[in-house]
Structure formats: C-alpha cells, structure tokens
Amino acid sequence: xxxxxxxxxxxxxxxxxxxxxxxxxxxxxxxxxxxxxxxxxxxxxxxxxxxxxxxxxxxxxxxxxxxxxxxxxxxxxxxxxxxxxxxxxxxxxxxxxxxxxxxxxxxxxxxxxxxxxxxxxxxxxxxxxxxxxxxxxxxxxx
Amino acid sequence: xxxxxxxxxxxxxxxxxxxxxxxxxxxxxxxxxxxxxxxxxxxxxxxxxxxxxxxxxxxxxxxxxxx
Numbered sequence: 001x002x003x004x005x006x007x008x009x010x011x012x013x014x015x016x017x018x019x020x021x022x023x024x025x026x027x028x029x030x031x032x033x034x035x036x037x038x039x040x041x042x043x044x045x046x047x048x049x050x051x052x053x054x055x056x057x058x059x060x061x062x063x064x065x066x067x068x069x070x071x072x073x074x075x076x077x078x079x080x081x082x083x084x085x086x087x088x089x090x091x092x093x094x095x096x097x098x099x100x101x102x103x104x105x106x107x108x109x110x111x112x113x114x115x116x117x118x119x120x121x122x123x124x125x126x127x128x129x130x131x132x133x134x135x136x137x138x139x140x141x142x
Numbered sequence: 143x144x145x146x147x148x149x150x151x152x153x154x155x156x157x158x159x160x161x162x163x164x165x166x167x168x169x170x171x172x173x174x175x176x177x178x179x180x181x182x183x184x185x186x187x188x189x190x191x192x193x194x195x196x197x198x199x200x201x202x203x204x205x206x207x208x209x
Contacts, residue, residue, distance in 0.1 A: 034165075076166060078165075090150050090151075093169075094160075094162025094165035096162070097162075100143065103143040110151050114151060116149070116152040118195060122152070125203065126149055126155070126156065129155040130155075130206075131209040132155050132156075132157070133149075133153075133157070134185075135156065135157065136181070136182040137158065138163045138173065138175045138178055139162060140162070140164055
C-alpha cells in the first residue's frame with residue numbers, strides 16, 4: 001500500500017518542477033533497531049523519489065556501512081541525508097511526516113538548485129561564519 | 143527546519159538536522175523538548191516556536207560568538 005495518495009503525489013510533482021540538478025537521498029535503515037519505522041521511511045523516500053526525474057536513492061545500513069555512516073555523521077535510524085551537488089549537511093532523523101514532509105520536499109528542491117531563499121544580508125552573514133554551526137530542529141508529526 | 147536547511151545550503155559551515163521528537167524520545171529528553179518546533183544551535187542557544195529569518199540568524203550568530 002502506498003503512503004502518498006494521489007493528491008500528495010500531484011502536489012509534490014508540481015513542486016518538483018523547480019528541480020534543477022541531481023539529488024541523492026541517502027537513507028539509513030537498520031531493521032534490528034527499528035524495523036517498522038525504517039521500512040516506512042524507506043518506502044516514503046522511494047515514493048517521493050519516483051516523482052522527480054533527477055532524484056536517486058541509496059539505502060545504507062549503519063551497522064554494515066559503518067564508515068559511510070560515520071562520514072555522514074549519522075548515528076540514528078531511520079535517517080535521510082539530502083545531497084545535491086555536494087553534501088550540504090541536511091539530515092532528517094525519523095520519518096518526515098506532517099510539516100516535516102513539506103520540509104523534506106523543500107530540502108530536495110533547495111539541494112537540487114543549490115540556491116537558498118534567504119535574504120542577501122543573511123547569506124552575507126553566513127558566508128562570514130568562522131566556526132561550524134550545528135542546528136537541531138525538533139518537531140512532532142502533527 | 144526550512145530556514146535551517148536553507149542556511150545549510152548557503153554556508154558549508156552550517157549543518158541542520160530535523161529530529162522527529164516522538165521517534166527519538168531520548169534525544170528529546172536530553173534537549174528538554176517541551177514544545178515544538180524546538181531549535182538547538184551548537185548545544186548553546188535554543189528557542190521554541192517559529193521565528194523570522196533575522197531572529198534565527200541572530201541565534202546562529204549568538205551560538206558561535208567567541209568560538
């Protein structure tokens with residue numbers, strides 16, 4: 001059974017008209033840790049990827065693909081890394097549903113174009129950063 | 143999460159992780175998540191609720207101040 005309904009698919013397809021370059025969604029799954037959640041997450045990502053021609057999916061198991069998981073800095077499952085021309089550092093821990101689903105779609109588009117929708121002032125301030133910034137955003141499905 | 147992920151694209155210094163709090167209760171507890179969205183930057187600066195871009199940027203700059 002599909003997770004996305006026809007209306008969701010149509011809406012996402014419309015959004016994906018903005019896609020430019022390729023995007024890779026790297027999914028981290030580990031059945032022994034969270035079987036159902038990992039399966040649902042993987043299915044959701046595959047359903048989303050089908051809607052955009054430039055989107056590919058790779059599934060990794062952090063217990064097996066340990067070095068890759070460490071390279072991505074991913075230490076939880078289920079997780080998704082959204083990669084564009086480079087790894088921009090965008091991660092999702094847990095199934096992106098509800099509001100986070102819109103954010104996943106937005107992340108795919110922004111990773112694809114490589115162009116943020118921030119103001120010029122904000123971009124200039126971010127370019128001037130001399131230290132690393134790690135932002136965690138907690139949300140719930142509703 | 144939207145502003146955070148756009149900041150990640152705008153700067154290779156910025157990483158952003160969306161965390162589904164109910165699936166990761168230990169993380170949510172560790173960061174004392176009572177309301178959502180809750181934003182934690184460099185484990186130093188935190189706030190709850192959606193804020194405008196300038197305020198979000200202010201929190202980012204505050205988090206790296208002195209580092």
